[in-house]
Amino acid sequence: MLSVMTDNLVVFLLTWVVLALVYKWWKRPRHNFPPGPIGVPLLGVLPYLGDKPQETLRQWTKQYGPVMSIKLGWKDVVVINSYEAMSQGYVKQANSFSGRPSTGIFQLVDFLNWGVSFKPYDSDYKCQKTFLLKSFKDYGVGKLEVDKLINEEADIFNQYLEDKEGQLINFKDHFFALTANVVLKFLCGTRYEYKDPTAKALIHALKNE
Template identity: 80%
Template sequence: MLSMITDNLTTFLATWVVLTSVFALAYKWWRKPHRNFPPGPIGVPLLGVLPYLGDKPQETIRQWSEEKYGPVMSIRMGLEDVVVLNSYDAISQGYVRQANSFSGRPSSGIFQLADFLDWGMSFKQYDSDYKCQKTFFSKSLKDYGVGKLEVDKLINEEADIFNEYLKDKEGQLINFKDHFFALTANAVLKFLCGTRYDYDDPTAKALIRALQNE
């Protein structure tokens, strides 16, 4: 008798744990991240709306927006909730008028890793550290002449030199890809270091091979 009661109790507890877990997972799946989160389709567990996007996901999302959810909607891509802006006014509102609120990075995947490893500004969160680095970076570029006529003049001068070099090579077979790479490298060198290399210079060729990892 005691053994039967124990077995029944064990079965009841196991069933209760399973059902509770299922309900908890279902609640977590169906609930929105925030009470003011934009409306939108949730899809199926684990996959979200991925099975319903079809061959042209942008057209499918636009149709959902126009027929039911409006210009600001959300979709669940796998396990991630994504906000989608589907009109010019919505995009302008988000990225121009409220730019500070939409300038962050997704808190998952490669962005978390890149932020942890401090891989430059492109992957950093839009916080005080980012703003400080951006201010310093912008000021440094301006000090070097970015946005000023001097930079345009420098690039035009290098382009003229490159044009004359090509005229001297008329009728000869050249690797235009490497020469164009050299043109770009010379413009950057002149901008940063105040120097340049002739296009047939051995040092320039070695530098280009190093930059191309050859």
């Protein structure tokens, strides 16, 4: 009898905790978030996005406006779905919307905390960005010489694709080769044909294979 009462008490307490967590999630403060669909606990709106999430978001925009908030799992996300709102956020208030989200995948990619691609928009990021832009400019990025090299390699690449019409090709490897040729042409004044064994060896080295 005592064991049955204990089991019932455990079930009651667990049910109460689950319901309390669901209620807290459901009635959570919005923290000045724009309106949006509530979704379900743990999953948010993920079950409702369907096969074409862009169409679902477009329909929600008609109901909640061009700026709305949704919950993807436990993550709050603000969706901007109009030119005017994007211009207001990313142009007129660029400094307020230039940060990077601190997500697990970004931390995994940048686990050594190198570079600026996934860094938060702070003084360290601004300092590194300024240094990189100056270094790129010193090496000719943005100048006509570099643009000419890129355009020449793009023309060669387009011709190569036309010659391969109707055949299966590995786009990933060819884009590696295109990028490598631009860098080699700029730094060393040379390039390799896409069929060249040296080019293939270089691609494998870049891919760390």
